[in-house]
Amino acid sequence: MLNSSCEKDDFCIEPITPKMIVRFYNSTNITQTKTVSNLSVNPEGYDEIYSNVSIDSIVIPLDVSNNQIIYNFSSEGNQDILSINYEIEEVFVSRSCGFKAIFNNVTVTSDVSNDWIIGLTETLENTITIPTIDNESSAHLQIFH
Numbered sequence: 001m002l003n004s005s006c007e008k009d010d011f012c013i014e015p016i017t018p019k020m021i022v023r024f025y026n027s028t029n030i031t032q033t034k035t036v037s038n039l040s041v042n043p044e045g046y047d048e049i050y051s052n053v054s055i056d057s058i059v060i061p062l063d064v065s066n067n068q069i070i071y072n073f074s075s076e077g078n079q080d081i082l083s084i085n086y087e088i089e090e091v092f093v094s095r096s097c098g099f100k101a102i103f104n105n106v107t108v109t110s111d112v113s114n115d116w117i118i119g120l121t122e123t124l125e126n127t128i129t130i131p132t133i134d135n136e137s138s139a140h141l142q143i144f145h
Contacts, residue, residue: 012097017064018136020084020106023057027118033057034145035072036075036116044070057139059110063100064088075145078115084108086133108141119144 010095025036033056041050041058050058062084063069086103093100110117110126122127124144133140 010033012094016093016097016100017058017061018100018133019061020103020133020141021057021059021136021139022141022143023139024055025142025144027124030122030144036145038076040072042072042074044072059136062086062101062103062106062133068103073090073117073143075116080113080115080117081111082108082117083111103133106140107132109137116145117143 024036026032035056037054038052042048068085073080084105089102107129114139118124
């Protein structure tokens with residue numbers, strides 16, 4: 001007698017640790033997205049992740065080995081620095097996926113030079129707090145320029 005059984009394949013197909021979704025908006029018409037020309041994005045200590053692109057939204061990773069990451073954003077020769085601080089919470093997803101990081105109490109601060117970033121909120125403030133980044137279903141950060 002032959003006996004066989006099947007076991008469910010154990011593949012991780014869902015995104016694990018979420019990235020931060022950033023949308024760019026027009027500072028004079030805050031409901032309208034606005035493309036950034038010649039955008040370059042470079043996290044300090046890592047390779048550049050965007051180079052001379054024209055785009056109205058980006059996806060950037062947060063560093064799971066630290067509670068802070070600093071990004072240099074430049075557009076057409078103007079540079080601004082975003083400091084992103086957060087608390088990391090590890091959550092078990094599944095046997096195949098392992099753990100993922102969730103980012104809590106995320107504080108984003110833009111330097112005050114205002115070379116091209118005018119603000120991070122509709123009222124053009126330079127600091128914003130995001131309670132949690134736990135998925136990539138919508139934008140987490142709005143940058144007005």
